[in-house]
Amino acid sequence: MIVWYEQLLGATVPALMAAAFLIPIMTLATKCAKLYHYYASTIAAFAALSTVLTYKYVVDNGTLVYFFGGWFPPVGIIYEVDQFSALLGAVTGTVMLAVTVYSRWYLGDHEGVAWYYTMLLGLEAGMLGSLYTGDVFNLFVMLEVMSVSAYGLVAYHRRTKEAVEAALKYSLIGATATTIYFLALLFIYGSFGTLNMADIALRVSTSAGLPIGRFVPQNPGLISLGASIALALSLWVFMVKSAVFPTHFWLPDAHPAAPSPVSAALSGLFVNVGLYAIARFIHTIFGGYSGIDTTVQALSYSLLILGGVSAIIASTAMITQYDIKRLIAYSTVMHTGLIASAIALGTPEGMYAATYHITTHAVGKALLFLSAGALVKVMGSRYLSDLSGAQKYAPVASAGALMAAMSLIGLPPFGGFFSKLALYKAFVDAGQVWMVAVILVSSALALMAYMKLVHTMFFRLPKTEAPERVTAPANAAMIALIIGIIVLGVLYPLINQYFITSGASVLDRLGYISAAVRALTSYFGGGA
């Protein structure tokens, strides 16, 4: 039974990558767009099922560890999936299924469909690999996989100047970030002689003597300095990936330029990987290292402040936008800022709130972008003023946009209300009351921005006849996400516990280490 789940976990990411690379080969045989639509949807359905089953297994049985190719750590790469990464993986898998199904209507018979799905499946493989891996170098590889796919997807409409410029800016910033992460890995390996996350955490936890560095074997001062620099560089990189001020500038250009389903995946899911990595590094890996306690505290506090600044600046930028996709993109910066601040608290309440808000934001933002994409395609324009009376031609998309906006603002009964409530409580409990004011002000500004959209859609008369209609599969994808944000709110008492335990797993360093040790012992026949 255990082996079956392990094999499923190990197979998911390689299967996605293999499926992605198979598409260019398939183009040699056929150009039929419909085939690629069905093919990608089938693969995405497999990934969704696999990630949900993995999450169920982890909830029932604890952290799941898989050794790639039978190579054991610290030499081999392992996947180590605790409740936090399993939950984010399940959210990624299910939302990506909705995105893929929706893509069929959005792209139609566009000439680049095959390449689109190559990159979309690559993006999903990269995101899941980043969330599941238990190796900091493999994280680098997976960050590159998802980032390169994202650059290509942003440049998908390559005949528009906007897409090319956005992709160029994004790739320059993204490539710089991943290169700097590689530099951080040098410091980690130089200091600890290992790249396995649990192994680093173990050495960090037993770092009283510290005769563990490969290149600086007898100097605890240099090891703590190396770890400190590695953590600072990594934090910068993960802030770029999660678009937290002042490293967020690429996002408001890149996400609107991409096709709308891609915008949904990037804004709802891609940024989560950066947030996940911040939490994993600050709390699980380096959280127990007395040698850099003060660094962790200083970086956490700076992240707390910058998260707040991010929310205020992004919400201010939201009210000045007249491009619906750009407006939503700024909203992503606002929410990642709030989540980063909650992660920075380092408390169980903070991690619970962050986990809950990551989930509600992922579903809500994906829904909002898919709805906006439908409105834009039906009405033929991204400008709010051109979306007058859109609800007449795209009722499901308009309802989806309304409910997603309500959830993101934090109105009941949607999931966003309860996750923001958790954020308030976490900040108050941690004595950071000023962050409550930040949430209130940023939410009020966001409300003003969304009011423009809602008013235009529902209270203005249509200016022109819209020739196109949204098809049933695309509507089904949006309806599924609508149900998702309602369920995340209405079933709050029933699902609350899952977010609490998922958030707490990030802070459970010993649990993370012992799961890897147990798996290793079991692998060599020592019993679990």
Added chain:
Amino acid sequence: MVDPGTLGLIFSVTALVGGLILAVIVAVTKRGVRETEPYLCGESEADFSDSISPSATEVQWGLEKTLSSWVSFVRTKIHTGVIDDWWSLMIAWAAILLIVSVVRGWVWP
């Protein structure tokens, strides 16, 4: 002491039921268009002659005007759209992080 989450849920359900009742009442008594005259406050506003009432866009215009200096700062100093400007902020932040890590991370003999 009631759990804020439960309280929120109770409020949500109440609001949902209230909203449904209100929607039914509005649907039953609907008369097509509103008959009230649009209110003009005398300030220059965007054209809303094709709308049923003054829009959120006009209300938002007032907010933007109130926050004009802050909005202008965000648009002209932070979100300039020029990648060189972005780099200066991003690199400055990276430099601060590195300084903090070196100062805090070094175990002084």
